[in-house]
Each structure stands twice: as structure tokens, then as C-alpha cells.
Amino acid sequence: MEKQKAARNQTEILRLLPSVETLLSSETSQKIVSETGANYLTQLARAAINVVRTEISKNGNNLNAESFSRENLLSKAENNLESTWQKEKNSKLKKVINATGVVIHTNLGRAPLSENARTALIENVCGYCSLEYDIETGKRGKRGAYAEKILAELVGAESALIVNNCAAAAVLVLTALCKNGEAIISRGELVEIGGDFRVPDVMEQSGAILREVGTTNRTKISDYKNAINEQTKMLVKVHPSNYKIIGFTSVPNVRELAELAAQNEIIFYEDAGSGAIFDLSEYGLSDEPIIEKSIADGADVVTFSADKLLGSAQAGLIVGKKEIIEKLRKHPLYRVLRVSKLIYAALEATLESFRRSTQFEEIPVLRMLSITNEKLQEKTEKFAANLRGKIGENSKLKFEIIEGNSVVGGGSAPAFQPVTTLLSICHEEFSVNELEENLRFSEPAVAARILDDKVLLDLRTVSENEENELLEILTKI
Ligand SMILES: *Cc1c(COP(=O)(O)O)cnc(C)c1O
Numbered sequence: 267m268e269k270q271k272a273a274r275n276q277t278e279i280l281r282l283l284p285s286v287e288t289l290l291s292s293e294t295s296q297k298i299v300s301e302t303g304a305n306y307l308t309q310l311a312r313a314a315i316n317v318v319r320t321e322i323s324k325n326g327n328n329l330n331a332e333s334f335s336r337e338n339l340l341s342k343a344e345n346n347l348e349s350t351w352q353k354e355k356n357s358k359l360k361k362v363i364n365a366t367g368v369v370i371h372t373n374l375g376r377a378p379l380s381e382n383a384r385t386a387l388i389e390n391v392c393g394y395c396s397l398e399y400d401i402e403t404g405k406r407g408k409r410g411a412y413a414e415k416i417l418a419e420l421v422g423a424e425s426a427l428i429v430n431n432c433a434a435a436a437v438l439v440l441t442a443l444c445k446n447g448e449a450i451i452s453r454g455e456l457v458e459i460g461g462d463f464r465v466p467d468v469m470e471q472s473g474a475i476l477r478e479v480g481t482t483n484r485t486k487i488s489d490y491k492n493a494i495n496e497q498t499k500m501l502v503k504v505h506p507s508n509y510k511i512i513g514f515t516s517v518p519n520v521r522e523l524a525e526l527a528a529q530n531e532i533i534f535y536e537d538a539g540s541g542a543i544f545d546l547s548e549y550g551l552s553d554e555p556i557i558e559k560s561i562a563d564g565a566d567v568v569t570f571s572a573d574k575l576l577g578s579a580q581a582g583l584i585v586g587k588k589e590i591i592e593k594l595r596k597h598p599l600y601r602v603l604r605v606s607k608l609i610y611a612a613l614e615a616t617l618e619s620f621r622r623s624t625q626f627e628e629i630p631v632l633r634m635l636s637i638t639n640e641k642l643q644e645k646t647e648k649f650a651a652n653l654r655g656k657i658g659e660n661s662k663l664k665f666e667i668i669e670g671n672s673v674v675g676g677g678s679a680p681a682f683q684p685v686t687t688l689l690s691i692c693h694e695e696f697s698v699n700e701l702e703e704n705l706r707f708s709e710p711a712v713a714a715r716i717l718d719d720k721v722l723l724d725l726r727t728v729s730e731n732e733e734n735e736l737l738e739i740l741t742k743i
Pocket of ligand 1: 431506570582677
């Protein structure tokens with residue numbers, strides 16, 4: 267008896283479910299149809315109704331038919347539809363205000379572009395452009411020539427080539443120059459960078475035969491020398507980037523390795539990773555290889571990323587001897603790994619800042635890393651005063667200014683954590699996790715740090731333009 271009644275209840279409830287047509291003509295559907303398109307909305311609507319149906323079927327025996335109506339089932343379906351669409355929209359690329367203080371934040375797209383780079387992208391290359399067209403002659407031109415020229419000149423190299431990222435650059439160098447030959451590398455440099463770039467795997471993939479020498483903490487020039495044989499094509503030096511061995515350590519420098527390679531008529535290749543175009547030790551970044559110096563010290567070919575300390579779009583930069591660069595350019599893999607007009611536009615603009623020596627004013631990554639803590643303190647105090655003015659004394663949002671550390675990120679300078687000024691915030695009604703989530707779900711999204719029951723905002727990585735947006739977001743919480 268009970269069972270039969272339950273089954274009848276369930277059937278009755280299911281009969282109240284909205285049809286796809288009804289849901290499609292609801293207010294919610296009308297609101298989002300211009301974004302989803304009619305076809306996809308129908309698909310979403312079907313799925314939203316199915317969710318309600320499944321819920322009812324699962325709990326059917328315990329439900330009371332009286333408490334259900336067409337209206338409340340429709341509104342359940344509408345809610346499902348809206349939240350699914352919202353979730354999907356959040357999975358799109360969205361603007362994020364980076365208040366984490368991690369300057370080269372890989373999850374947030376690494377380096378933000380300079381104003382010049384943004385303008386160049388929008389104005390010069392979104393339509394047709396002179397990518398492979400020589401304005402002077404009206405004939406076919408050389409792709410990337412301008413960016414390559416500035417890059418080579420900046421670091422004092424004979425020539426340069428640009429590919430998709432530094433991993434691609436390493437694969438191209440090893441494949442084109444060392445396939446089936448031995449590459450000698452220190453055991454201390456067989457590192458993993460950012461989860462999916464493992465030096466031994468990259469070497470194997472490119473057909474180079476890995477010849478490990480030395481130990482994790484110490485490798486001598488004689489270790490390389492003793493390992494050289496007829497099969498040796500290359501000496502490789504990889505910057506360990508995201509980790510640092512301290513204490514009883516030593517590795518030969520670039521000059522020693524370059525000399526040894528030259529004596530044996532083999533190539534010396536350095537993967538500098540982040541790489542600094544110029545010396546940044548004045549700003550605390552003393553462990554990064556200086557590309558200009560590596561070239562001057564005789565490296566045959568050097569690779570580094572364009573979206574780490576260089577502060578541009580994702581690309582892999584290869585600089586070195588003309589003969590080597592031309593060999594790379596002619597290799598079929600180059601065609602696979604080359605970059606688009608969008609990347610060249612961003613790179614040209616960024617490299618021009620270096621050429622004008624205005625990089626510390628114009629390139630966000632360098633501006634953020636070179637700002638003094640006094641300036642940051644000033645910036646944060648001004649921001650806090652504006653926030654106080656907006657939310658008043660009695661707001662449930664509480665904040666104070668504290669001292670802390672920022673992080674360079676992007677696998678660069680792991681030991682360097684510049685002192686910073688932080689805005690520590692909490693809310694009387696929300697837990698720290700809820701507060702952080704509130705920020706993440708705002709428009710634009712705000713990425714913050716959580717530490718010891720406080721949400722921390724580091725304005726080092728928030729640009730002046732974004733400060734007002736952040737202020738508005740905090741005011742609304
Ligand atoms: C970051 C890094 C890479 C990978 O660079 P991507 O541009 O992310 O491909 C390779 N080698 C070193 C030493 C690095 O630091």
C-alpha cells in the first residue's frame with residue numbers, strides 16, 4: 267500500500283515538471299539566450315530539467331506531492347540552468363586582478379603586458395598586417411625580422427629566433443643540433459620546471475643522448491672534459507630556476523664551459539629559463555643568468571622565456587651564433603614551433619622598451635619587482651584610506667596594514683622574497699574562505715592569498731588602473 271502510494275506520488279510530481287519549451291520561454295532563458303545561442307540553450311534546458319527529474323526519482327518515496335507545484339519545479343529548473351551557465355562562463359578566460367603579490371604568476375598568465383604591447387596588439391595586428399610583407403619593396407618579407415633584430419642587439423648576439431615557448435626552444439635546439447649525439451649535463455641541473463618540463467625527458471624526446479656528469483651539488487669542469495668523446499655534440503647548462511642548492515656547491519661558469527666546448531669543436535648551449543636581459547641584482551635578483559653576459563662569455567646558443575622576467579607574451583627566445591640560428595630556422599620543427607603575429611606585436615613593443623631603456627617604467631613585471639617598499643607602503647596606505655572613506659567606520663569588513671613578503675614566481679629566483687606591505691582583511695559575517703571566494707567570484711575576479719585566518723591583498727601586483735576596480739569590489743562585500 268505504502269509503496270503504491272509513493273509511486274503514485276512520484277508520477278504525479280514528475281507530471282509537474284516543466285517542458286523544455288516552458289523553460290525556454292522563462293525569464294532566465296530570455297536573459298541568457300543572446301549569450302548561449304538558441305541551440306545550446308535548448309541543450310542546457312534539457313539538462314537542467316533532467317537534474318530536477320533525477321532528484322525527484324531519487325527521493326521519490328519520501329516526497330510529498332502536495333508540497334510540489336509547477337511553479338516551484340520551473341523555478342528549480344531555472345536555477346539549475348542559470349548556475350550551470352554561470353559555471354561555464356567562469357571557465358572562460360576571465361580578467362583577474364592579481365592581489366597575490368606573485369609577480370610572474372603562471373596560473374594567472376605570467377607577465378602582464380605593457381601598455382605599448384597592448385596598443386600594438388590592438389592597433390597593428392588584429393586585422394591584416396605586414397607579418398611577411400615588406401612595406402619597402404612590396405614583396406614577401408621575413409617573418410619576425412624586427413623583433414629578432416632588436417633581441418639580438420640587446421643581448422649582443424649575432425642572431426636571434428623566436429618560437430612558442432622556452433620548452434619549444436630547448437626541443438628545437440636539442441633536436442636540430444644534438445640528435446643522436448651526446449649532450450653532457452651536470453647531475454645538479456637535471457631538474458623539473460613547473461610540473462611538465464623535465465630536462466631529461468626533453469632531451470630524450472629530442473633524440474639527444476643524455477650524458478650525466480658530476481654530482482647533485484658539485485660538478486667540476488674536469489667532469490665535463492673527461493666525458494667528451496667522438497659522440498659528444500654539446501655541453502648543456504640548465505638554470506635550475508625554481509630550486510636552489512645552497513652550501514657546499516659548485517658548477518663551472520659559462521666562460522669555462524664555452525672554452526671547453528670551443529676547444530673540442532662542439533656546441534655550448536645554455537637554457538637560462540627566466541633570464542634577465544640586464545643585471546637585476548640591484549633589485550635583489552642576483553641568481554638569474556644574464557643573457558648578455560652568457561653571450562659575451564662565449565655561449566653558442568642561449569634560450570629563455572619571453573613571459574618571465576622579460577615581461578612579455580608567451581614565447582621562447584633563442585639567441586646565439588648566426589650559423590647555429592640559421593640551422594634552427596631551416597629545421598622543419600621551426601615551422602611547427604613558430605609564433606603568431608599577435609606574439610610578434612607584443613614582443614616588438616616590449617623589446618623596444620628595453621632599447622629605449624624605459625623598461626623599469628613601462629614593463630609591469632620590472633616595475634613591480636623594482637618598486638621600493640616605501641612606495642608600496644604609500645600605495646597601500648592611500649588605498650586603505652580610500653577604502654575607509656568608502657565603507658565607513660562601522661562596516662563589517664575590517665582591515666589593517668601589515669608587513670610581509672611578495673614572491674617573484676614563474677620559477678624565477680625562488681630564494682628572493684621582497685619585503686612588501688599587505689592589506690590584511692576579514693569580515694564579521696564571512697569565514698576567510700568565504701571572503702576569498704567572494705573576491706574570486708567578483709567581476710573582475712580577484713586572486714588573493716590566505717594566511718593565518720586572514721585574507722591578504724598585496725598591491726605590488728595590482729596596477730593603478732585596477733585599484734579603483736578593487737576598491738569597488740571590496741566596498742560591495
Ligand atoms: C621556465 C623554464 C622553462 C620553460 O619555459 P616555458 O617558456 O614555460 O616553456 C625551461 N627551462 C627553464 C630553465 C625554465 O626556467
